[in-house]
Amino acid sequence: MTQLTGKSSVKVDGTEMLTDVDSTLNVGGVSREPVTGPKGVQGYRETPEAPTLTTTVRHTEDTDLIALSRIKNATVITQTDTGDAYLLRRAFVTDTVEISGGNIRLNWSGMGLERL
Template sequence: MSGRITGVATIRVDGQEFPTERGATLNPGGVNRATKMAGRRVYYSEEPVAPTLQATVLHTEELDIIEIGKIRDATVLFECDNGQDYMLTGAFVTETAELNSGEGQIRLNLAARTCERV
């Protein structure tokens, strides 16, 4: 059996599609676990991790870098071309949006309260 892998993701922020280059990353969040040893027994502690999204967005005439920098409490859809879609709620930018005029690209970094498959 063969299956299709994700090659391109479409990102929508509050319904507006952001033209995104290949290589966007989505971390759905959850917990990181650190192991601890006591003799031969293994224990672990947990640390919560927020969902995050990193992408390179093309700076088109429809996208305002200042407005991108104001994103907060947004609903973001991460639509994979293999049919799996993820929704981030309560999303906000974590760093100022940075424009590379030589490449026409904006670096976009978001974090969110939740991420779920839809």
């Protein structure tokens, strides 16, 4: 029977983060927007999109929120329990870091994404 993805892990520069079981990966590439005129759709317009990753990190006494917010030029790997893995090159945290209920939401982007 085929195993379906149920959870994923995240490593930053080789260190596994204490994360929630799921994360959201947008592989980036090109988004397309329809262009319409008086008689309907005339075509589409392409816009380049950077890859993004959203993770929820657990807060502990050793978690440095300021250090998390300063991460840039990192190697970020996300791997699923089915063995599928992606590497976000020269990754950086895109938004300010907030803690809520013991959880820290980290939004990442990077210069490219590779399937491992």
